[in-house]
Amino acid sequence: MKELSMRLPPFAGDYSGVASTLFLMGGLVVIHGSDGCIGNYAGYDEPRWYGSDSMVLYSELREIDTVLGNDEKLMRQIEEAVKIQRPAFICIAGTPVPMIVGTDFKGIARAVEQRTGIPSFGFPTTGFSLYDTGVSSALCAMVERFCTPAEKEPGTLNILGADAIDFCTGKAVRSIKECCRLHGFRVIASPGMDAGIENIRCMARASCNLVISSGGIKAAEYMKKTFGTPYLIDIPVGEKAAERTFACMEEKEVPRVLMPADNGEGNILILGEAVTSHAIRRYLIEDCSMDGVTICTLFTPVKETMNENDTTATCEAEIEAVINGKNWRVIIGDPLCRQLIAPGRDADFVEVPHIAISSKLYWNSHIDPVTFSLKTVKEEA
Amino acid sequence: MSTFMPARNCLCYSSPAKGGWSIVRVSLLVPESYQLFVGSPACMRHIKLSCMSLGTGDRVSCLFPEESDVVSGSYETLIFDGACDLLTHLVKKPKVLMIFVTCMDDLLGTDHEAFLAPLRKRFPGVRTIICHMNPLMAESDMPPGVSIHDKMYGLLDPVEEKERAVNFIGNHIAYPEQNELICHLKEHGFSTYHVSQFHTFQEYQRMACATLTVVAAPPALYAARRMEERLGIGYAGATPVYTYDEIDGIYQNVCSYLDIPAVQSKEQRERVDERLKRLREVLCGRPVAIDHGATYSPFSMARLLLDHGINVDTIYITECPAYEKENAAAIEKYGVELIRPEVFVPMKYRRKRDSVCIGFEAAYLEGSPYVMTLSADDDLFGYEGIMMLADRMEDAAIHAMELQELIDDHVLVV
Numbered sequence: 001m002k003e004l005s006m007r008l009p010p011f012a013g014d015y016s017g018v019a020s021t022l023f024l025m026g027g028l029v030v031i032h033g034s035d036g037c038i039g040n041y042a043g044y045d046e047p048r049w050y051g052s053d054s055m056v057l058y059s060e061l062r063e064i065d066t067v068l069g070n071d072e073k074l075m076r077q078i079e080e081a082v083k084i085q086r087p088a089f090i091c092i093a094g095t096p097v098p099m100i101v102g103t104d105f106k107g108i109a110r111a112v113e114q115r116t117g118i119p120s121f122g123f124p125t126t127g128f129s130l131y132d133t134g135v136s137s138a139l140c141a142m143v144e145r146f147c148t149p150a151e152k153e154p155g156t157l158n159i160l161g162a163d164a165i166d167f168c169t170g171k172a173v174r175s176i177k178e179c180c181r182l183h184g185f186r187v188i189a190s191p192g193m194d195a196g197i198e199n200i201r202c203m204a205r206a207s208c209n210l211v212i213s214s215g216g217i218k219a220a221e222y223m224k225k226t227f228g229t230p231y232l233i234d235i236p237v238g239e240k241a242a243e244r245t246f247a248c249m250e251e252k253e254v255p256r257v258l259m260p261a262d263n264g265e266g267n268i269l270i271l272g273e274a275v276t277s278h279a280i281r282r283y284l285i286e287d288c289s290m291d292g293v294t295i296c297t298l299f300t301p302v303k304e305t306m307n308e309n310d311t312t313a314t315c316e317a318e319i320e321a322v323i324n325g326k327n328w329r330v331i332i333g334d335p336l337c338r339q340l341i342a343p344g345r346d347a348d349f350v351e352v353p354h355i356a357i358s359s360k361l362y363w364n365s366h367i368d369p370v371t372f373s374l375k376t377v378k379e380e381a
Numbered sequence: 382m383s384t385f386m387p388a389r390n391c392l393c394y395s396s397p398a399k400g401g402w403s404i405v406r407v408s409l410l411v412p413e414s415y416q417l418f419v420g421s422p423a424c425m426r427h428i429k430l431s432c433m434s435l436g437t438g439d440r441v442s443c444l445f446p447e448e449s450d451v452v453s454g455s456y457e458t459l460i461f462d463g464a465c466d467l468l469t470h471l472v473k474k475p476k477v478l479m480i481f482v483t484c485m486d487d488l489l490g491t492d493h494e495a496f497l498a499p500l501r502k503r504f505p506g507v508r509t510i511i512c513h514m515n516p517l518m519a520e521s522d523m524p525p526g527v528s529i530h531d532k533m534y535g536l537l538d539p540v541e542e543k544e545r546a547v548n549f550i551g552n553h554i555a556y557p558e559q560n561e562l563i564c565h566l567k568e569h570g571f572s573t574y575h576v577s578q579f580h581t582f583q584e585y586q587r588m589a590c591a592t593l594t595v596v597a598a599p600p601a602l603y604a605a606r607r608m609e610e611r612l613g614i615g616y617a618g619a620t621p622v623y624t625y626d627e628i629d630g631i632y633q634n635v636c637s638y639l640d641i642p643a644v645q646s647k648e649q650r651e652r653v654d655e656r657l658k659r660l661r662e663v664l665c666g667r668p669v670a671i672d673h674g675a676t677y678s679p680f681s682m683a684r685l686l687l688d689h690g691i692n693v694d695t696i697y698i699t700e701c702p703a704y705e706k707e708n709a710a711a712i713e714k715y716g717v718e719l720i721r722p723e724v725f726v727p728m729k730y731r732r733k734r735d736s737v738c739i740g741f742e743a744a745y746l747e748g749s750p751y752v753m754t755l756s757a758d759d760d761l762f763g764y765e766g767i768m769m770l771a772d773r774m775e776d777a778a779i780h781a782m783e784l785q786e787l788i789d790d791h792v793l794v795v
Contacts, residue, residue: 001462001463001466003444003445003446003447003459003463004442004443004444004463004466004467005429005442005443005444005445006442006467006470007438009425009426009429009430009433009443010422010423010425010426010429010443010445011422011426012423012426013421013422013423013426014423015423016423030392034484034516034517034519035393035395035399035516035519035795036424036427036484036514036516036795037423037424038393038395038795039395039399039400039427039794039795040423040424040426040427040795042395042397042795043397043400043427043793043794043795044426044427044430045426049397050397050785050788051397051785053727053728055725057392057393057394057395057725058392058393058395059392059393060392060393060723061517062517062518062519062520063487063517063518063521066488066517067488073390076390077390077391077392078392080390080391080392081391081392081725084725084726084727085725085727095423096420096421096423096424096483096484096485097484097485097488097517099448100451100485100488100489101488126421126448127421127422127423127424128421128422128423128445128447128448315445358430359426359430360430360434360789361430361433361434
């Protein structure tokens with residue numbers, strides 16, 4: 001039954017994606033819910049929570065306020081909070097209970113902005129959708145509001161979709177930035193990981209956008225439409241694949257996606273986020289001369305990165321069916337997916353933890369995709 | 382300093398050290414029980430992950446209704462189908478299936494009987510009950526911490542004959558055998574029961590045979606009242622306290638009910654006085670901070686320590702509970718600072734000092750690595766509990782710890 005999950009934990013939710021994206025941007029993020037709602041995000045979806053100074057707070061929603069539709073209480077709470085420390089912006093994210101009573105988050109945000117004079121955003125997140133939808137909404141909202149037109153500087157790029165749920169505490173994104181630098185690109189902003197509002201204002205200067213997760217696509221599309229900034233959906237993994245990545249970012253017409261030269265149906269399965277999985281596949285094919293790599297996307301799919309053999313799985317039952325539907329030689333995925341392999345199956349499992357699945361159980365073992373190498377595959381296989 | 386804490390209306394901060402035993406962890410103490418959570422993925426994620434950390438992930442499953450199920454009315458059908466699928470798949474059938482519903486269920490007006498009745502009919506060997514994980518109701522008469530104890534002990538069936546036994550409920554960890562009350566009860570022919578000591582559901586039913594229930598935490602009081610109504614087992618309130626008179630008061634109640642001689646506490650008091658004197662010498666005036674997640678009676682604990690010359694200068698607490706008002710008034714003369722942990726304080730204004738902290742959250746907010754890990758009093762009770770408190774405080778004062786590791790190891794859940 002697809003709604004039932006006996007072994008895997010639920011995946012990180014949309015309001016975690018919003019909070020994670022905005023975590024270091026100097027704003028006030030309000031999770032409109034009870035302490036369980038923030039406990040979920042702060043305790044299990046935010047690897048940077050311990051020791052942080054970020055103003056991510058919750059409204060301590062109670063039944064009486066929900067039933068009476070007491071949005072005024074929330075607005076007063078926000079007004080008091082901004083007196084402690086004036087944030088760069090205010091964001092209010094929803095949880096399941098406000099969704100049920102039809103809370104108007106955008107309306108509340110407008111009222112809050114009028115009262116406080118601080119740019120405010122409302123996100124009707126519900127806790128039912130995946131984290132990447134929250135990342136996408138939050139990133140796009142920031143770019144739409146703060147990014148201003150500018151003359152393009154050659155050899156510069158932004159990194160879009162750099163959120164902590166996909167990339168943990170930042171080491172992976174720093175590797176990507178270093179890789180960009182080595183290939184002659186200067187990174188203007190990587191919102192979600194280390195960019196504040198001032199960096200976002202300058203993003204239109206970039207000659208190109210590098211989208212490293214599905215959460216960054218909507219913002220990339222906005223920037224293309226508004227500022228004419230082309231984008232490429234990719235992560236530079238491996239030498240040859242990375243060379244190709246940066247080469248095409250200098251072309252006049254930047255393709256949205258680089259597909260591997262050759263791929264047939266084979267016996268290597270990658271389970272994970274669409275863009276990371278796509279990048280690992282390109283590496284395995286272009287750097288390691290492997291073929292037959294299939295991707296099963298576990299979160300929001302990116303159609304352009306999928307070939308005819310690829311698939312998606314949205315629940316434990318579907319993931320299990322994909323894992324056991326064929327005699328895979330190697331499976332690359334989050335460690336918690338290993339338990340879904342049926343007894344007697346022979347696949348070698350390469351652990352690539354993802355916070356949206358295994359959270360803090362494995363986030364100290366998070367792998368930097370840039371340095372993901374055949375060695376990792378060989379060690380495990 | 383006033384112990385009056387005006388009502389607050391602020392956005393709340395959830396520190397990395399906030400939390401304790403979740404209601405899930407508490408309810409899993411019932412042997413041969415299994416839990417099915419129904420709600421949005423975001424609500425249940427930390428539950429499943431924390432159980433996996435504790436090694437009990439194989440006793441918890443999740444059922445995700447979609448938004449369309451919630452609004453279309455197929456929610457009850459989904460729960461029935463999901464529970465059937467689960468129970469069919471489980472090789473070892475549980476004796477108890479706890480279906481946990483979340484906050485949104487309170488707003489939906491769910492007819493639980495619509496799926497409970499057919500489930501019980503289809504799986505007659507499994508007792509299926511509804512439990513609530515609904516922090517939305519935290520300030521109601523039935524918050525989740527109260528209702529879960531009622532659900533757990535509501536599984537006990539009435540019996541004809543009673544045993545010479547005393548239940549302890551509300552405490553997460555059984556009190557050690559050397560506790561003076563436990564020893565005293567044993568000397569007078571009474572066994573003591575705690576849910577954690579039973580390995581099968583059948584064995585657990587022995588708690589229904591007890592003569593008295595000692596209520597070792599305020600959230601369990603309602604469950605004890607209901608046990609009296611249903612099972613004829615009287616109860617005595619016994620939230621862990623730390624002043625001598627309060628401890629003796631509890632013991633007096635218990636012994637009086639059981640019609641046994643009182644516990645003689647003179648030697649205990651002398652022993653504890655001596656131990657606290659040594660602790661005072663070791664601490665040498667260092668500040669001590671207590672947080673309300675560590676103990677149900679922070680003011681009682683503070684009063685004990687302050688009266689013995691130990692410098693408790695901070696209590697992290699949201700609200701003074703009614704049963705602590707007397708202790709709170711008694712320590713006013715010491716000028717203890719009361720700080721609300723849920724009020725956000727920017728990093729530049731946060732404390733960083735080498736205080737000795739009782740409780741995880743106190744340690745985090747003090748910025749101190751000297752922490753005595755304690756959650757909801759753990760196994761501290763009575764005079765023996767104070768001896769253990771002193772030992773652990775002394776150890777904490779000497780050994781700096783990695784707080785983040787401790788928090789992860791203890792699997793604190795909000």
